[in-house]
Amino acid sequence: EVQLVESGGGTVQVGGSLNVSCVAHGSSGFAFKSALMKWVRQGPGKELEWVAGISDGGGYTAYADSVRGRFTVSRDNAQNTVYLQLNDVRTEDTATYYCAKGRSIFDTSFDTRGQGVQVTVSS
Secondary structure, three states: OEEEEEEOOEEEEOOOOEEEEEEEEEOOOOOHHHOEEEEEEEOOOOOEEEEEEEOOOOOOEEEOOOOOOOEEEEEEHHHOEEEEEEOOOOHHHOEEEEEEEEOOOOOOOOOEEOOOEEEEEEO
């Protein structure tokens, strides 16, 4: 069984920056270094939206058009952690952000998802 625990959310002003992280806790046999990871978000009254994904080794990343150039996804396999750096945030980035593990890094599907962390962008 794998558990994903996010942290680092909060309130930030428009144009500001924030970093959220996600630590994976797994039973023996779970290899984080082999897991495809992603970030998804759900804003108030909106559907779940794919934000970014990262390959198992971290060498490949992908971003939604809405965040490309502003957000950066990274991972540290030695620490079982995946990060999302949010820069130049906008009010429309207000959402609950979830890290997730799944078969693809490009969509909202997942087999495990964290409890989420709230990011609020104030104007």
